[in-house]
Amino acid sequence: MPDQSARGPGRPRVLSREERRAIIVEAAEALFLTRGYGETSMLDIAHASGMSKRTVYEMFETKEVLFSAMVLAQHSFAPSFAPPLPGGSAAGDLAAVLTRMGDFVLAPTQLAVIRIVIAESAKVPELARAYYEQGVARAQAVLAESIAVLAKRHGLAVDDPLETANFLFGAVFCETLLLSLVGCAEALPEGVLAKGVLAGRIERVLAVMGPGLGIGGAGSLNGRSAGAPGSSGSASG
Structure with missing residues (x-):
């Protein structure tokens, strides 16, 4: 052109x-x-x-x-990770946000950019700084903001949304991300990268962490949480 x-x-x-x-x-x-x-x-x-x-x-x-501008353009994603509209369960809403995050983080383009940063950062430290500030930190903030919204909506026990976001991200994505980055995705459990990214793992993580967050029936991702306000059928705000 x-x-x-x-x-x-x-x-x-x-x-x-x-x-x-x-x-x-x-x-x-x-x-x-x-x-x-x-x-x-x-x-x-x-x-x-x-x-x-x-x-x-x-x-x-x-x-x-x-390069920094490129990373920033890739991570202008806040609307994509907004919590679902009210009406679902706490576990279902969290699963939806984490699934969208996984679809982005594990996309081939994102993996390729991370590999560039790893390969070049020793020679050009500015790349690592740019990727962290424009990519990682922004992703953390967006996920934390969504968790804060869901904590207020569902009355969850979340004192520090950013810390909770980091715990959830690490538990759900860390192994898959690492294996994918080093080209060992074939070592992942069958179906982990299939459509509906990491759905089973997200459900298991929420089943483990859910009680600590105040989520009843964390394993039920499609309906309302057991014991949650409005579980009898009325929509929560």
Whole structure:
């Protein structure tokens, strides 16, 4: 795509700054994932995006800044992890949020980005910092926010939503994420990466942790929690 900001009279509609940024980030992501971070130059990204090298540097002063912008774009996911609408059980609502998180975290693109960070962080520590700040910390905050909403809705015993989010994330995803990152997904129990990601594991984790959170009948993910307010059929708020 030609750099439309440099065209003369009669040029098509000039792209806005945000549109050009998005095109550059998309091109960078494709190159980082196929060639690797270290093997990709800003000139490569300029060519792939159809922008001039000057335009790329005007938008992103370094390749590290561009990588950070790519991670941020990937993790603009807050609406995707919002708790379900009221009416379900505490266990069912938590399972829904964790399932959405798993679908994102275990997606091939996310695994590829994490591998890049691991491979390059010794040489470029800024990558690890950018990934943590724009990716991991944001994911933790979004999950914690959802848990806080569900704690209020269902009267759960959650003193620290962020700590609870980290416990749940580690218990549900840690083994699968690690094995997937090192290319040993075949060692996972059969069906763990099938559609409906980790449903069985999520149910088992909630069955174990549920009582401590004040969830009755944690194993029932489709109906209301046993003993929860409104379990006789009335919808909770």
